[in-house]
Amino acid sequence: MKARVTVTLKNGVLDPQGKAIEGSLAALGFSGIEGVRQGKVFDLELTSTSKEKADEEIKAMCEKLLANTVIENYAVEML
Amino acid sequence: MKARVTVTLKNGVLDPQGKAIEGSLAALGFSGIEGVRQGKVFDLELTSTSKEKADEEIKAMCEKLLANTVIENYAVEML
Numbered sequence: 001m002k003a004r005v006t007v008t009l010k011n012g013v014l015d016p017q018g019k020a021i022e023g024s025l026a027a028l029g030f031s032g033i034e035g036v037r038q039g040k041v042f043d044l045e046l047t048s049t050s051k052e053k054a055d056e057e058i059k060a061m062c063e064k065l066l067a068n069t070v071i072e073n074y075a076v077e078m079l
Numbered sequence: 080m081k082a083r084v085t086v087t088l089k090n091g092v093l094d095p096q097g098k099a100i101e102g103s104l105a106a107l108g109f110s111g112i113e114g115v116r117q118g119k120v121f122d123l124e125l126t127s128t129s130k131e132k133a134d135e136e137i138k139a140m141c142e143k144l145l146a147n148t149v150i151e152n153y154a155v156e157m158l
Binding site: 006008018021024025028030032033034035036037038039040041042043044045046047048057060061064065066 | 085087097100103104107109111112113114115116117118119120121122123124125126127136139140143144145
């Protein structure tokens with residue numbers, strides 16, 4: 001079973017990396033960009049065949065390792 | 080207009096970061112993980128109101144800055 005976890009910064013948390021990308025895009029001549037926020041994505045491959053069990057396990061992985069829940073949100077998507 | 084760009088490593092490209100995460104998850108007691116690949120996600124906010132124009136512009140951004148198309152794939156999703 002495959003799953004995708006998307007980890008993004010919470011609203012209000014400063015994102016200097018995103019700001020730098022925004023600046024670089026502007027320097028390259030792309031106009032009309034109001035904001036860029038960068039996040040992470042994890043593509044997991046699991047042996048589990050039960051969707052519910054996998055979902056639960058992935059949430060535990062996010063809480064423990066994949067996301068810093070103080071400043072980040074995560075979303076799990078089964079593929 | 081909001082868009083999300085997801086950049087992932089192409090198949091066959093080594094992903095030491097993903098391997099490290101896989102090892103860490105195993106060390107934390109999560110079993111049944113066959114593979115982890117890490118990618119990046121960019122949330123863009125554009126002033127453009129035309130979906131077609133925005134899509135074209137974002138593709139140019141990916142080719143020029145956001146993705147290394149030699150080793151990475153990108154996907155654009157309008158939100």
